[in-house]
Amino acid sequence: FLIPNKIAAGGVSGLATVLYYLWGWPVGMVLFLINTPLFLAGLGFYGPRFGIKTFFGSTFLALAVEYWGRMVHPLTLDPLLASLCGGALTGIGVGLAFRYRGTTGGTDLAAKLLNHFTALTMGQALLVFDGLVIALAGMVFKSAELMLYALIALVAAGKMIDGVLEGFNYSKGAFIISDQSERIAQRILEEMNRGVTGLSGRGIYSGKCREVLLCIVGRAEETRLKRLVKEEDPKAFVIITNVHEVLGEGFKE
Incomplete structure (x- = not known):
């Protein structure tokens, strides 16, 4: 999807696309040469243990990109579809x-190393690397649109990473402060x-102690909960x- 459409969505793969x-x-x-050091x-x-997982992950990625790309024709030449998919x-x-404590090498490993030596968080380090790659791609391809498509791909990747690590079937937590x-x-x-x-809380401004309700509901129940609270206390x-x-009765066992 990404390479045939010149979408360099950050990371070592994005840099390899530019080169x-x-x-x-x-x-x-290029993936193999950059990932080796x-x-x-x-x-x-x-x-x-970490090194072996990284070696297998980065080597498999390099081989898959190289040979799979030759065997399969691009499924779409629409840059928006390509960036999303x-x-x-x-x-x-x-x-x-990440879920199985491995890595595919690339900027996630570089960010981990930068985090080890500097005060930058993993997120900040990844943002630095990915931002530089996307900026380089914009200059090489001379296209602001391709930079924006790369950002879309980067956001889509981030959302999917969060989904795989944390799960897509999330619930809603509500803290309710009311006289009722x-x-x-x-x-x-x-x-x-x-x-x-019921949790004990104290208003700093008023100095009054009040009860704070904590409730966990499903996503489909959020609207019903807010309506119920509004009916009792607008x-x-x-x-x-x-x-x-959420683990426990009524949710995931």
Whole structure:
């Protein structure tokens, strides 16, 4: 999806794509050459177990890109479809590697090493590497549109990585602060058949102690919960947040 459409969505694969169109260097070869010193550095800092996983992951990626690309024709030449599908597939692959404590080499390993030596977080380090690659691609291809498509692919990959690592079937967590907490809790128990936990809270400005309700519901129940709270207390303060994993009765066992 990505290479035939000149979409360099960050990372070593994005850099390899730029070099392929710039000088004709095979993408698989560039991936292997760049990942080899990173693999050796990772082997020294994180031990043989991590190094072996990185070696197999990066080598398989290089071979797959090189030979699979020759065997399969591009499925689409629409850059938007290519960026979405290519980014999603990249995210699934990287997410699976991370889930089983491996890596495909590339900038995720470089970011890990940079994080080890500097104050940059993994996210900041990845942003630096990917931003430089996308900027280089924009200059080489002389196209702002291809830079934007690369960003779309990067976002799609990030979303899929999060989905693989944290799960797609997330729930909703609600913190409810209200003068009618007893009534709200009772209705949640009876009408929604969901558990409610009462937490002790204190308003810093008012200095008053108040009960804070904590409730976990499914995504489809979020609207119903907010409507229920509004019916009991239109002035209630409600915080809704995504909860990526819930274990226990009524959720995942």
